[in-house]
Amino acid sequence: MAFHFEDFVLDAERRELRRARTLIALEPQVFDLLLHLVRNRERVVTRDNLLDAVWNGRVVSESTLTSRINAARRAVDDNGGEQRLIRTIARKGVRFVGEVTELSEAATSRPPAGLPLPGRPAIAVLPFVNISGEAEQDYFSDGISEDIITALSKLRWFFVIARNSSFIYKGRTVHLRQIAEELGVRYVVEGSVRKDGDRVRITAQLNDVATGSHLWAERYDRELADVFAVQDEITEAIVAAIEPQLYAAESFRAQRKPPDSMDAWDLVMRALSHYWRVTRQDHVVAQALLEKAIALDPNYGKALGLLGTSYMFTAHMGWMEMDSAITSAERAARAAIRADNEDAWAHNALGHVNLFARRFEDSLAAFETALRLNPNFALAQGYYGLALGYCGRWRDADEAARRAIRLSPRDPYAPVYYGIAAYARFLGGDDAEAIRLAQEALRQRSDFVGAHRVLTAAAGMAGQAELAHAALKELRRAQPNVSLAWLAEFMPVKLARDRERYLEGFRRAGLT
Numbered sequence: 001m002a003f004h005f006e007d008f009v010l011d012a013e014r015r016e017l018r019r020a021r022t023l024i025a026l027e028p029q030v031f032d033l034l035l036h037l038v039r040n041r042e043r044v045v046t047r048d049n050l051l052d053a054v055w056n057g058r059v060v061s062e063s064t065l066t067s068r069i070n071a072a073r074r075a076v077d078d079n080g081g082e083q084r085l086i087r088t089i090a091r092k093g094v095r096f097v098g099e100v101t102e103l104s105e106a107a108t109s110r111p112p113a114g115l116p117l118p119g120r121p122a123i124a125v126l127p128f129v130n131i132s133g134e135a136e137q138d139y140f141s142d143g144i145s146e147d148i149i150t151a152l153s154k155l156r157w158f159f160v161i162a163r164n165s166s167f168i169y170k171g172r173t174v175h176l177r178q179i180a181e182e183l184g185v186r187y188v189v190e191g192s193v194r195k196d197g198d199r200v201r202i203t204a205q206l207n208d209v210a211t212g213s214h215l216w217a218e219r220y221d222r223e224l225a226d227v228f229a230v231q232d233e234i235t236e237a238i239v240a241a242i243e244p245q246l247y248a249a250e251s252f253r254a255q256r257k258p259p260d261s262m263d264a265w266d267l268v269m270r271a272l273s274h275y276w277r278v279t280r281q282d283h284v285v286a287q288a289l290l291e292k293a294i295a296l297d298p299n300y301g302k303a304l305g306l307l308g309t310s311y312m313f314t315a316h317m318g319w320m321e322m323d324s325a326i327t328s329a330e331r332a333a334r335a336a337i338r339a340d341n342e343d344a345w346a347h348n349a350l351g352h353v354n355l356f357a358r359r360f361e362d363s364l365a366a367f368e369t370a371l372r373l374n375p376n377f378a379l380a381q382g383y384y385g386l387a388l389g390y391c392g393r394w395r396d397a398d399e400a401a402r403r404a405i406r407l408s409p410r411d412p413y414a415p416v417y418y419g420i421a422a423y424a425r426f427l428g429g430d431d432a433e434a435i436r437l438a439q440e441a442l443r444q445r446s447d448f449v450g451a452h453r454v455l456t457a458a459a460g461m462a463g464q465a466e467l468a469h470a471a472l473k474e475l476r477r478a479q480p481n482v483s484l485a486w487l488a489e490f491m492p493v494k495l496a497r498d499r500e501r502y503l504e505g506f507r508r509a510g511l512t
Contacts, residue, residue: 002103003038005085008076009103010038015162017075023184024075025122025159029054029342034072037086037096046093063338067299069094121246122185124161125149127170128202132195140231141193142167144202147235148189154374158246161185180209187215187246189238200224204238206245216245240376240407244276267293268303275310276412278445280319283310301340308332308349309379312356318449318479322356322490329353344374351380355387358492363387378408382417389420392495394427415445422454426461426505427498434458435467449478453487457505468509484511 002011009018012035017024026034036053037045047065051057054068070080076098078085085098125148128141146163153160161183169179176188191204205217218241222230271289274282290307293300308329315325330353336346351366367384370377385400401421405414422437435458441451452475459468475482484503493499 004101004103005038005098006076010035014165019077026075027071030068030071030075033068034075037072037094038100041096041098041100044089044093044095049093060341061338063299064341067339070299121187122159122161122183123152123187123189123246124166124179124183124185125152125189126179126191127167128191128193128204131192134195137193137195140195140200142170143231144191144193144234147231148238151235151239151376152242159185176207176209177212186210189242191238195224198224200230202234206242216241236376236407240378243376244408244411264293264297264300264303267296268300268306271303271306275306278412280314280317283314283319286310298335299339301336301343302345304332304336304339305343305345305347305349308336309345309352312349312352315356316352316450318481326353326357330357342373344370344377344380346370347373348377348380348383351387352383355383355390356492358494360387360391360492360494364391376407378404378411378417379413381407382413382420385417385420385424389424389427390492390494392427392498394424397421397424398428415441415448415451418444419448419451419454422451422458426454426458427501431458431462435462435464447478449475452478453482456509456511457502460505460508461501463508465508468505472506472509472511482511 001013002009004010007019010016011018015028015031017026017031017034032054033050036050040049050065051059069086073079073083073086076085080088083097085096086094087097088094125145127145130138130141145167149160149163149166152158165183176190180186180188186209188207188209189204190207191202194201200222202220202222203217204220206215207213208215218238220234220237222234224230267289271286271293274286274289287307287310290303290310293303294307297303308331311320311325311329311332314320315322315329329349333346333349333353336343336349340346347366347370351363351370354360354363354366364384364387367380367387370380371384374380381400382404385397385404388394388400389397398421401417401424404411404417405421408414411417418437418441422434422441425431425437426434434454438451438455438458441448442455445451452471456468456471456475459471462468484506487503487506488499491499491502493502
């Protein structure tokens with residue numbers, strides 16, 4: 001069943017909202033809320049009704065509910081003042097008051113050709129081609145495709161075409177440009193699966209159909225000892241690789257727009273392009289862009305979460321006073337969670353804040369929430385490792401940091417992950433491995449102050465006096481204010497024995 005009102009069509013089966021021939025991108029909760037209001041247009045829908053229908057009875061904040069209602073209004077070109085379609089009934093609830101016509105399945109069975117691109121990056125995952133010559137292996141290639149669709153759908157800022165739409169192209173030879181036009185997407189993922197005995201080879205490719213370019217491609221060879229474990233591993237690797245490529249492509253597009261034509265999304269994309277460059281000046285620029293995005297949309301959870309994360313990273317690098325960073329970052333992080341409790345960046349920001357405020361258990365819980373919302377979030381995975389390390393759980397910290405490296409080995413923040421792994425090995429007493437990992441971090445990023453600190457302490461404890469003195473010299477160049485007193489005050493090390501070992505390494509290196 002679909003519902004027609006004004007020049008909109010709300011299609012429950014396809015989960016699409018269209019205005020004329022234009023597809024309007026909606027977050028899943030906003031779509032569910034709008035659909036529930038339209039279906040129950042004969043009555044006032046209470047707050048509890050919405051919680052049951054959209055959030056399955058889970059309690060959410062009033063600001064979250066309000067932000068979703070406002071998003072539904074914006075999608076249908078309504079607002080809180082006019083209330084042309086969605087009307088607030090004081091102290092009772094909300095009601096859809098537009099005139100609605102119900103359309104039959106036949107009236108909506110054929111989507112219009114040449115769909116315009118939605119306002120957010122849109123991506124379709126085609127069914128991976130089984131080239132094994134064994135029809136019974138279709139389940140595996142289909143499973144890879146379906147899992148990628150599911151995982152990408154968790155990245156809430158992308159518009160992902162549903163499985164039933166992308167799978168209509170299975171077994172058909174259709175040009176990618178035609179597929180993109182028919183589905184209304186810019187990006188298409190395609191791939192193949194070849195099984196040979198106990199081994200499988202999977203190829204995957206991300207295409208920007210608008211430019212005809214290949215943004216990314218990779219091949220995976222695996223033993224098929226556990227077919228479902230392999231399926232999970234490959235899905236994780238593909239999604240972890242695709243996400244930064246999409247952000248990079250969108251950032252490039254945003255940079256080409258005139259500044260006065262950019263909306264909040266474009267500003268966040270441009271901010272991300274600076275955020276990933278990992279320099280002091282780029283973070284200053286990113287923060288200014290994010291503040292502008294938030295001025296345009298005060299309930300933009302991702303912008304708020306990214307801003308809080310940026311504040312804490314600049315403090316961690318010694319580019320900003322920690323106390324000031326914690327205050328500003330906590331304000332942004334909590335606003336992000338109020339605006340969108342399901343956004344991983346919001347919880348990632350709060351994890352950083354809680355860690356450096358020495359609220360250790362709260363920090364671990366926030367990072368775990370971020371990773372539950374987006375299991376492929378390498379940045380949250382890496383800093384979760386740092387929190388584990390500062391809590392004295394060095395084995396878990398080492399595992400988390402190495403997982404971050406595996407998720408995003410070419411990440412601009414990969415040197416940070418190596419530095420976190422180095423600190424974990426240092427806590428475990430493996431000074432040689434800590435030195436190796438810290439040196440690898442510095443090979444990739446010579447100004448990463450955290451790696452300079454670990455290298456200095458590990459070389460001091462290992463008795464490598466020449467290396468320790470050289471490392472301390474470089475550390476002082478990267479962080480002129482470093483001292484034993486500064487380390488004791490600002491490094492949030494939970495256990496006294498870990499703190500003492502850390503400080504002793506610096507003493508042996510010559511730091512006072």
